[in-house]
Amino acid sequence: MTRGFAVAEYRARVRRAQTEMSRVELGALLLTTEPEIRYFTGFLTRFWESPSRPWFLILPASGDPVAVIPSIGAALMGTTWISDIRTWAAPDPDDDGVSLLADTLREIGGPVGVPDGPESHVRMPLGDFERVRHASGLDWRGDEGIVAALRAVKSEAEIAKIAQACAIAGRAFDRVPEIAAPGVPLSRVFRDFQRLLLEERADWVPYLAGGAGPDGYADVISPASDAPLAEGDVLMLDTGAVWDGYFCDYDRNFAIARSSPAQRDAQARLIEATLAGEEAARAGARACDLWQAMADIVGGGEGAGRLGHGLGMQLTEGLSLTAKDQTVLQPGMVITLEPGVNLAPNRIMVHEENIVITDAAPRRLSRFATPDLPVI
Amino acid sequence: MTRGFAVAEYRARVRRAQTEMSRVELGALLLTTEPEIRYFTGFLTRFWESPSRPWFLILPASGDPVAVIPSIGAALMGTTWISDIRTWAAPDPDDDGVSLLADTLREIGGPVGVPDGPESHVRMPLGDFERVRHASGLDWRGDEGIVAALRAVKSEAEIAKIAQACAIAGRAFDRVPEIAAPGVPLSRVFRDFQRLLLEERADWVPYLAGGAGPDGYADVISPASDAPLAEGDVLMLDTGAVWDGYFCDYDRNFAIARSSPAQRDAQARLIEATLAGEEAARAGARACDLWQAMADIVGGGEGAGRLGHGLGMQLTEGLSLTAKDQTVLQPGMVITLEPGVNLAPNRIMVHEENIVITDAAPRRLSRFATPDLPVI
Known part of the structure; x- marks a missing residue:
């Protein structure tokens, strides 16, 4: 049996998410957890066992997802269909991706949706999450269950x-x-x-x-x-x-x-x-x-x-x-x-x-x- | 080699945390992740692989920790040294531990510290986290790295x-x-x-x-x-x-x-x-x-x-x-x-x-x- 998925399947998942984002008027979806990021990219690694580094994927209202990730993941993310991959040298005690993520979100535009419903969590330090929210200057809200609803129905x-x-x-x-x-x-x-x-x-x-x-x-x-x-x-x-x-x-x-x-x-x-x-x-x-x-x-x-x-x-x-x-x-x-x-x-x-x-x-x-x- | 730790070791961990809590004037520490909760309780299970249920442990400024957990974990938590175990029938789409946690925190008193530094995250839905913060009526802040610093030095x-x-x-x-x-x-x-x-x-x-x-x-x-x-x-x-x-x-x-x-x-x-x-x-x-x-x-x-x-x-x-x-x-x-x-x-x-x-x-x-x- 073949591993991975056809790129067309990832593109279809992104399109379905963007249709829902348009319905609830989100400019970006910010994803931080392993299954959420893998669902849209195919990024598969057991390295999530290490809590030391946060990983981010942004779905814009239109166009392809943008990965904002530690440089240690650049090679593996580069093997997926994602082409816009921005990295920083994590872990960085002074700025652990906060500026890079906030800059990228500002470039993409809000409002920013974050999964906030049942079974979700935000996989990044709370302090940094609040710093990103502030630095982005954008409106933030929940994702209204968009990601969970997509994932619930399997291909x-x-x-x-x-x-x-x-x-x-x-x-x-x-x-x-x-x-x-x-x-x-x-x-x-x-x-x-x-x-x-x-x-x-x-x-x-x-x-x-x-x-x-x-x-x-x-x-x-x-x-x-x-x-x-x-x-x-x-x-x-x-x-x-x-x-x-x-x-x-x-x-x-x-x-x-x-x-x-x-x-x-x-x-x-x-x-x-x-x-x-x-x-x-x-x-x-x-x-x-x-x-x-x-x-x-x-x-x-x-x-x-x-x-x-x-x-x-x-x-x-x-x-x-x-x-x-x-x-x-x-x-x-x-x-x-x-x-x-x-x-x-x-x-x-x-x-x-x-x-x-x-x-x-x-x-x-x-x-x-x-x-x-x-x-x- | 013996599994687990002597109860005295858990008590010593709690005492050290409480000393630091006193120094930074925290009334309670709220913990939500597997290693944080296990560190103070000995609660060891692979069930954390399931994201469906949040788990909470509260360290008060003095006295023993209080577990606020899904009822499915009551039997196992009951085998640890923790005696104050409060449960709800999770997952509950109407109130997934939010009221029970907020009530317990109010009873214990704040300010409430939450780990918010490097490698930390809050393992519960962001929406429920904000509901608990609001319902508790307490002040909330970071834990100033107390838990990470304790865990860094091994017995x-x-x-x-x-x-x-x-x-x-x-x-x-x-x-x-x-x-x-x-x-x-x-x-x-x-x-x-x-x-x-x-x-x-x-x-x-x-x-x-x-x-x-x-x-x-x-x-x-x-x-x-x-x-x-x-x-x-x-x-x-x-x-x-x-x-x-x-x-x-x-x-x-x-x-x-x-x-x-x-x-x-x-x-x-x-x-x-x-x-x-x-x-x-x-x-x-x-x-x-x-x-x-x-x-x-x-x-x-x-x-x-x-x-x-x-x-x-x-x-x-x-x-x-x-x-x-x-x-x-x-x-x-x-x-x-x-x-x-x-x-x-x-x-x-x-x-x-x-x-x-x-x-x-x-x-x-x-x-x-x-x-x-x-x-x-």
């Missing part, structure tokens, strides 16, 4: 990358019997599962969570302990593996040596809820409708929380399958279905699959699990 | 974790001959090197960069291409592997099948510069002094850029070894020495080691490479 090329990540994880999940057995510490299972994902051709593994216990697990965000797996445990592994910058995000449950009736019932109910979510996942339905379809099966109380979410360039992005989220599904949205059930006080089992919304029934991106809890 | 327990990460990477580097050979695509070498790091007991591998070519590589931040290694290439792998939440950050160069005189000269000069940096790395010296010591050997022109940096809970954090950084070294600071040389126009070789500043000569955390470029 076929984006969906293919997510499907690739899902296939990689599927092959790794098939190999869990190689690494999990009674007596093996959970921390070792976590390390080995990341190794399996890499062997199955993940580029890297930004996210792995999980848990184990006879009545499920306490949460789905804790790091692995060194406690060994025991016969009768249910083991859950939940991964966000990446291929060419796109995530999968789904999990699998396994019974260790033997399964209990409560575990088997939970698995069956989780699959039933997942299928109900899939059935409700039609263009025009709301996020809360999918939540309701699943909550009707797993119980819609406080604990039901978020039963799925969008995904793509980030592990979670866009809509949330909650009682309150009224977002309307559109073809091209990639989402997870992620119901959970309680097996005991503070002990849960969760299940997760990935689908893409179409004009008809959703397309499965992960190979759905069956109601039978696998025993290994 | 013995922190240094031990970084040393562990360095040892893991050292064993993986020793095994590079298993995975690199003429004809192997660089992308496969990257995947396999991450696998080696996991086999050598890294918890995970947030960062891997590198490059290959007969005259070095174009930069140190690009992802791997599928181009195969060729005889006469020099291969560089640079990793930030993590053990218990702490990074190593160093690299190794390898000649593939045979080395050229230019490559061997470059390696020798890089090691010479590294040793000069180590020699200059004394408490009381400034970051720019170390830069100068290395630049005198590799050339101090524009391209010399940053020749090292602090590290710890992040791949890069704290001071920069640049011509402009006047930060004074203190015992307990962990830094990288990272000189680079040009082999051809736009082609470089870089070398990196990790050390900790002490009252005397620095202590090596990575096993230093020799001037002889290894051939594999």
